[in-house]
Amino acid sequence: MRENTLTLIVNGSEREVPRDAQLLLVDVLREDLGLKATHIGCLSGDCGACSVMIDGEVRKSCLNLAVATEGRAVVTLEGQGSVIMRALQAAFISANAFQCGFCTAGMLMAAADLLKRNPEPGTEEIRQAISGNLCRCTGYEPIVNAIQEVAQRK
Amino acid sequence: MSGDALPRDFQGPKSVGTSVPRLNAEAFVTGAAVYAADVIPSDVLHLRVVRSSYARAKIISIFTKDAERIPGFVTFVSASDMWQFTRPTPSRFSKDRFPGPLDVRPLALDEVKYVGEPVIAVLAESPAAARLAAELITIEYEPLAPILNPIAALTAVEYVHPQWKTNVAAHDVIRVGDPESEFFRPDVVTVSGKLTVECSTSAPIEMRSYVAEWDPRAARLKIQGAFQMPHPSRWTIAHALGLKESQVQIVAQNIGGTFGLKMVGHPEEVLVGFLAMKTQRRVAFVEDRDECFLARGREQTHSFQIAATRDGRITAFRDRMVADIGAVGAGGGWQMALVTAAVMPTVYKIENCLIDCSLATTNKSPWQGIRGYGKEIGNLVVERAVELLAAALSMDPNELRRLNLNPSDAFPYRLPSGMIVDSGDYAPALKKLEGMRRGWPAQRAATAHDETAIGHGFAFELTPEGAAFPGAVPSGFETATVKVDPSGEITVLASITSPGGGNETGLAQLVGDVFGAAPDVITVRQGDTEVTPFGGGNSSSRSLMLCGAAAVAAAQDVLSKLARCAANLLQCDPAETVFHDGEVFSIRSPEKRLIFGAVALAVYTHPFSSGDGVELPLQSTKSYKAQNVRHVPDEQGRINAYPSYPYSVHAAAVEVSHDTGVVRVLKYSVVHDCGTVINPALVDGQMRGAVVMGIGAALWERMETDENGRKVNDRLKNYLLPRALDVPAIEIGNQLTPSMFHPLGMKGAGESGVGGAMACVINAVGDAIGAEAASRLDTIPATPLRILRALRGANS
Numbered sequence A: 001m002r003e004n005t006l007t008l009i010v011n012g013s014e015r016e017v018p019r020d021a022q023l024l025l026v027d028v029l030r031e032d033l034g035l036k037a038t039h040i041g042c043l044s045g046d047c048g049a050c051s052v053m054i055d056g057e058v059r060k061s062c063l064n065l066a067v068a069t070e071g072r073a074v075v076t077l078e079g080q081g082s083v084i085m086r087a088l089q090a091a092f093i094s095a096n097a098f099q100c101g102f103c104t105a106g107m108l109m110a111a112a113d114l115l116k117r118n119p120e121p122g123t124e125e126i127r128q129a130i131s132g133n134l135c136r137c138t139g140y141e142p143i144v145n146a147i148q149e150v151a152q153r154k
Numbered sequence B: 001m002s003g004d005a006l007p008r009d010f011q012g013p014k015s016v017g018t019s020v021p022r023l024n025a026e027a028f029v030t031g032a033a034v035y036a037a038d039v040i041p042s043d044v045l046h047l048r049v050v051r052s053s054y055a056r057a058k059i060i061s062i063f064t065k066d067a068e069r070i071p072g073f074v075t076f077v078s079a080s081d082m083w084q085f086t087r088p089t090p091s092r093f094s095k096d097r098f099p100g101p102l103d104v105r106p107l108a109l110d111e112v113k114y115v116g117e118p119v120i121a122v123l124a125e126s127p128a129a130a131r132l133a134a135e136l137i138t139i140e141y142e143p144l145a146p147i148l149n150p151i152a153a154l155t156a157v158e159y160v161h162p163q164w165k166t167n168v169a170a171h172d173v174i175r176v177g178d179p180e181s182e183f184f185r186p187d188v189v190t191v192s193g194k195l196t197v198e199c200s201t202s203a204p205i206e207m208r209s210y211v212a213e214w215d216p217r218a219a220r221l222k223i224q225g226a227f228q229m230p231h232p233s234r235w236t237i238a239h240a241l242g243l244k245e246s247q248v249q250i251v252a253q254n255i256g257g258t259f260g261l262k263m264v265g266h267p268e269e270v271l272v273g274f275l276a277m278k279t280q281r282r283v284a285f286v287e288d289r290d291e292c293f294l295a296r297g298r299e300q301t302h303s304f305q306i307a308a309t310r311d312g313r314i315t316a317f318r319d320r321m322v323a324d325i326g327a328v329g330a331g332g333g334w335q336m337a338l339v340t341a342a343v344m345p346t347v348y349k350i351e352n353c354l355i356d357c358s359l360a361t362t363n364k365s366p367w368q369g370i371r372g373y374g375k376e377i378g379n380l381v382v383e384r385a386v387e388l389l390a391a392a393l394s395m396d397p398n399e400l401r402r403l404n405l406n407p408s409d410a411f412p413y414r415l416p417s418g419m420i421v422d423s424g425d426y427a428p429a430l431k432k433l434e435g436m437r438r439g440w441p442a443q444r445a446a447t448a449h450d451e452t453a454i455g456h457g458f459a460f461e462l463t464p465e466g467a468a469f470p471g472a473v474p475s476g477f478e479t480a481t482v483k484v485d486p487s488g489e490i491t492v493l494a495s496i497t498s499p500g501g502g503n504e505t506g507l508a509q510l511v512g513d514v515f516g517a518a519p520d521v522i523t524v525r526q527g528d529t530e531v532t533p534f535g536g537g538n539s540s541s542r543s544l545m546l547c548g549a550a551a552v553a554a555a556q557d558v559l560s561k562l563a564r565c566a567a568n569l570l571q572c573d574p575a576e577t578v579f580h581d582g583e584v585f586s587i588r589s590p591e592k593r594l595i596f597g598a599v600a601l602a603v604y605t606h607p608f609s610s611g612d613g614v615e616l617p618l619q620s621t622k623s624y625k626a627q628n629v630r631h632v633p634d635e636q637g638r639i640n641a642y643p644s645y646p647y648s649v650h651a652a653a654v655e656v657s658h659d660t661g662v663v664r665v666l667k668y669s670v671v672h673d674c675g676t677v678i679n680p681a682l683v684d685g686q687m688r689g690a691v692v693m694g695i696g697a698a699l700w701e702r703m704e705t706d707e708n709g710r711k712v713n714d715r716l717k718n719y720l721l722p723r724a725l726d727v728p729a730i731e732i733g734n735q736l737t738p739s740m741f742h743p744l745g746m747k748g749a750g751e752s753g754v755g756g757a758m759a760c761v762i763n764a765v766g767d768a769i770g771a772e773a774a775s776r777l778d779t780i781p782a783t784p785l786r787i788l789r790a791l792r793g794a795n796s
Helices: A025-032 A083-094 A104-117 A123-129 A141-153 B025-030 B079-083 B127-136 B150-155 B179-184 B230-241 B267-279 B335-343 B375-393 B397-404 B426-434 B503-515 B543-570 B596-605 B680-699 B754-769 B771-776 B784-791
Strands: A005-010 A013-018 A051-054 A057-060 A073-075 B045-051 B057-063 B073-078 B118-124 B138-143 B168-176 B188-197 B209-215 B220-225 B248-251 B283-286 B300-309 B314-324 B352-360 B452-462 B477-484 B490-494 B522-525 B577-580 B583-586 B589-595 B619-625 B647-657 B663-673 B731-734
Touching (some): A005 A025, A013 A025, A051 A104, A083 A104, A083 A141, A083 B025, A104 A141, A104 B025, A123 A141, A141 B680, B045 B267, B057 B118, B073 B079, B073 B127, B073 B267, B118 B127, B118 B267, B150 B300, B150 B352, B168 B335, B179 B188, B179 B300, B179 B314, B179 B352, B188 B375, B209 B267, B220 B230, B220 B267, B230 B267, B267 B283, B300 B375, B314 B335, B314 B375, B335 B375, B375 B397, B375 B452, B375 B771, B397 B452, B426 B452, B426 B647, B426 B663, B452 B754, B490 B503, B503 B543, B543 B589, B543 B596, B543 B619, B583 B596, B647 B680, B647 B754, B663 B680, B663 B754, B680 B731, B680 B754, B754 B771, B754 B784, B771 B784
Parallel strands (some): A005 A073, B045 B283, B314 B352, B490 B522
Antiparallel strands (some): A005 A013, A051 A057, A051 A073, B045 B118, B168 B352, B209 B220, B209 B283, B300 B314, B477 B490, B477 B619, B647 B663
């Protein structure tokens, strides 16, 4: 049985899913594990809507095969309860840093990753950090402001 | 009595005009918000569409045996399989413009009209199996010479739609004054220009998806998906499938952006419904990015002339435009080209105009709605003409603008197309904008030591909103139901949808203010044809302007009923009741207070005493029909399909490398006037998004087609959306001239910004490369190569 299943560590829990060498991490997260906060916007690594944390670093889950993340810690927005993430979420609301909300999970992942590496980023560093994530609604400025607000508050 | 008779100044809290946060914001930042693809169950059949690889060809044969051997393959259908069970998919817009009949089916029957046209629908148990099976279906074609050049198409003797016997899908000539004579006057300076706008696409981050479920016992079809216009979609799909509208339910979850893409008439909407009925299984379709890119728009050419006296009074403008609308499908994107023509000459007072607009149908994929809806290009052309004219007159472009703006006392004024511009205050907006350039890098030319030049550019944008085209389903109204349940919950059922703009929050603010309630206690429901009243959904920045006015009227009606009950309980006159933050009291004795919910409950529980005189139910449905729309032609034979005319004026500073042609947008400011604003932060958010979309369209976004009509771009790596590092912060100033044609003074907000951004960025690039090179910069987007060509003496 074990060779037919794949054990992933998602949001701190071991989860068993069918082992299929062709499946993308994003599909396993969404379809097998029902974690719908992670979105699909391109499946080619261009939009960042599927960004998750893998071993503490932001990664695009459409560019990772599920089998390649075996034994590594995968965290989606559903499993992000850190103080920084809560602060980012509040700042995204107060700054109107989302409109349709489709890119938001990925933006929050990129933002949290940035603030972990660089607690006091400048505007250009913030724009650099989210440049792998596309937003078609906001023009990015409110997102940059929200991230900056959290960075300055710390 | 009416709600207006209430002492409303004492009511509270008030939120209209303030930037309250989005309703249900928490769901969007925690990932709990549900989108269309999230509701696709695991046991559905997956639809994959086999699409034409030819722009124009006869279908000779279809070979499916290899596909049928794929594990998980279920079935496939062709047009002939569907024909007798379906009817043509109707267009939401009137087809009166077209030269002949139009029979749109979701699958091509014997001839394909564009690359990407659906030919076969394949169903399988998994997305992977469906994709693999689709790849193994072989279609044999007899290729025909495609009609790809829109200019040649106008006079060609082969036709995209053979029954039309012409490729001119529509033609409009807009004339005012005597433009021909004006251009021959000896005392005028005349400037001619060309402008080619290439194809761009809406590209929301969420692509389309649908899941259809047929209930054979109830004989009802439910389709959930990315629908921005649920009721028109229900009408369309019911027609195509030969069902009664009551048999079809359309449900839209949160929409991950649309910008016009998710309007009506996509073939897959009908296909999932048909296949669910045929297989008695749930059927899902999820678009991929390559398919999403089939949504074309904006592709057109303009040849314009503008004339002015030597002191800068513009006397005449003429433009000949040809739009390449591709093949005509059930969607109404082609309408955008007619709007481009109708918005000219925008904010300027020009007595003599001639605009000749041809819509050429070609063997490319159909236009779908795209933010700006044609207005962005009309504004771009006019602003480029003004800029080139200023150079010829050796005038400052803004001085030329000032001389020719419609003055503040000219409203309402009539555009040559018959549009009636409701209100505005253009010159003060320009002055305000000019004052917003503090800290901007100064304009400078490139030198031997520094190959970068810095240019500033300005542009006005006039943005007619709230489109009410005659014959459209629906035309120019929206509807809201407001009800108060026994628990005291206030619910708004809205005909509009909210793909991200936040109109649900605006509705809650408007209705909350009527009841003296905070917006976050108002429940707003949208996007379900079983729940919400009939209306258009989301389009043309109409949502809050039309449905907001409807909701206020309905809320006032319900409030008057509650006031009657409260007056009975408080033993006062209904006109003396005050609703304030969950409490109700009489203005004469504010110390005696009732709980809002208790008043509502009393209407339900004591209709013969406390509720005496209250006309049940505690619910009201109102439509608001736009004012300032005229479908009866005026003396020049023109109608006015738009009620509201927000405008904005834009400024950008750009840096252009004379070595590489690369443009960096350094600074951006805009002054925006959309009349009464319900939620300033949400309106500003719309403007920022639209400006960035306009910057993208001006500089980078370009959907290319090769010589065989095949789309070149297939992913977001080669269709370049603006990224965070590509765009500056956008400073927004506001101006407020309420519309006299709206009960709250509102004008539309949402699309404004795309055209102004396109035009001011191109004008700024022109400033940075110099007037002579700028006159050769005649193709949008202004890619580095085109800028270098213009600098080196060739047309771009």
